[in-house]
Amino acid sequence: METRLDTCAPVLELRDIRVDFARPFSARTAARWLLRRADSPRLPPVRAVDGVSIDVRAGEIVALVGESGCGKSTLGRVAVGLQRASAGQRFMRGEALDGLRGRQALARQLKLQMVFQDPFASLNPRLRVVDIVGEAAVTHGIVDARERAAFVADLLRQVGLDPTLASRYPHQFSGGQRARIGIARALSVKPDFIVCDEAVAALDVSVQSQVLNLFADLRERFGLSYLFVSHNLAVVRHVADRVAVMYLGRIVESGTATELFRAPLHPYTQALLAEQPTLKVRKKRYVAIQGEIPSPLAPPSGCHFHPRCVHAAVRCREEVPRMTAQGGRQVACHLYGP
């Protein structure tokens, strides 16, 4: 299947995406500026995503893994267009998205949808399910307002909910059911590509397994592609075709899920996999990697991972490692580079 997919352009391609968040200046520097003792009160921006390229092909599930604060959610929001990138381009089936305006932009935009992390916060508590799921489709002229009820009933059936519940409010549903409502809403405008931002993180294991199975079914049925943002390696290992590991705004390793989990190359990926608890290990000795993910306000020089890395050398402190190909995989680490 791989080879057939390789021949067509990716459903979505992100190229050299950078996202800077401007920081409000501090009261102290503002005062100094007013007193003409400093040039500008502006602080350097926070670089949440730093030159990331990623592509998702038709019917593929690509996972984006990393710790909180690494920029994976921001990148997911850029992918669907909820967040404007400071630099870089987005392509959909080979066509640049950012130059489009008006009707054309809207038509492309509808093909990119998102399922949000929190099934409690992402549904309007004052709308009935029929409105939550049906609103967008009617607004965009995908269904006639008179056919809305039947359309919503069909969608609810697709995600495994009882269509008779359509007139209820979100608070009358359990967490797993709400996750399904969020998925039905994303599906309502017939997307090609869905970003799942920690879509199963808030769910119990038994409910999580139901939702993961649903994602797999929907991919089969509609040929959907997913960008699956998650910090849960066990989930990623189960669903993803390819995986990209992010650390402090940069991708440090990417490759097929099988390869990456079999033999991780980057020291950070190795550490992540080693510390993932599994059912098989009894009385495990956790040899924790030291420290925490550094603040993106002041990222370390060179390779961002060097302060926590067991292999860190002088070069790692000074030089940013470039992505290099290692037998079908990409890794950004001086251990493998030229």
Add this chain to the structure above:
Amino acid sequence: MSAPTLVVDDLKTWFFTRSGAVKAVDGVSFSVQPGEVMGLVGESGSGKSITGFSIMGLIDPPGRVVGGRILFKGEDLRSFTPARMRSMRGNRIAMIFQDPMMTLNPVLRIDVQMTEAVLAHRAVGAARALELAENALRRVGIPSPGERLRAYPHQLSGGMRQRVAIAIALLNEPYLIIADEPTTALDVTIQAQILFEMQKICAESGTSLIWVTHDLSVVAGLADQVGVMYAGRMVEYGTAAQVLEAPRHPYTQGLIASVPGESPPGHRLRQIPAANAPLGPLHGCSFAPRCERVEERCAEVPALDLTTDGRGLRCFNPL
């Protein structure tokens, strides 16, 4: 074997609502030895957290502990006066919550909050209390603890805050710590660090630990004993190896099978049919409506059978 730190015997905690009594915990029994880690596993609404709160005496109306005994070092905590119970909490028995901001006061510095916990229970001076606080922070692996003491909670990351919450629990060297999903909100690397610290502390000081979680894989690497709860009842109980490697209750087996990463990638995950556990008035085994091995007998409530190898099981038709 020395006397157990805690024996919970037929604990019943019910919530009296307008639509009748909700039996959140309905006859739970287990015991924890000194230095032992007990994993209490279950889905949301299974009563695992309420079990923890009941031991701490933190059940508010409309909830009430209506039956059973909670023997802590041989004494029944239920017979304690509120004042005596208060002198136990944070002193002999400590609790760590899922969200460290539930424990920490956002407008007080860490040193104030930590010394407060020492001074409430011990006759020591302020300088000694500060020293104990610094030591506790060092034990949970916080770098430069002297400086961190002068920080406010918002100046610390989520992982650091949870460590501070654990340090506060450790301050008075309790016999028992109840940890309610303390690593659920944390990244794997931070979770691993905290699991590592907790293991070390329990092994060194003989503190018993009850680790309440819905994550079976965390329990697998940490716990000596595992108890699986469903709809207010303990359905299976045993050593971690017994429960996780050879589950006998259909619910435990379903839970283990639905953990991703244990089945080959791409395959469908095993699903436990239907939704979460009902807490309403229900006759018979509460798992029966979702169970694949259901029989006629399941209309009765199965008793907790204790087998010779120390396992407990509540099922008529086990695997």
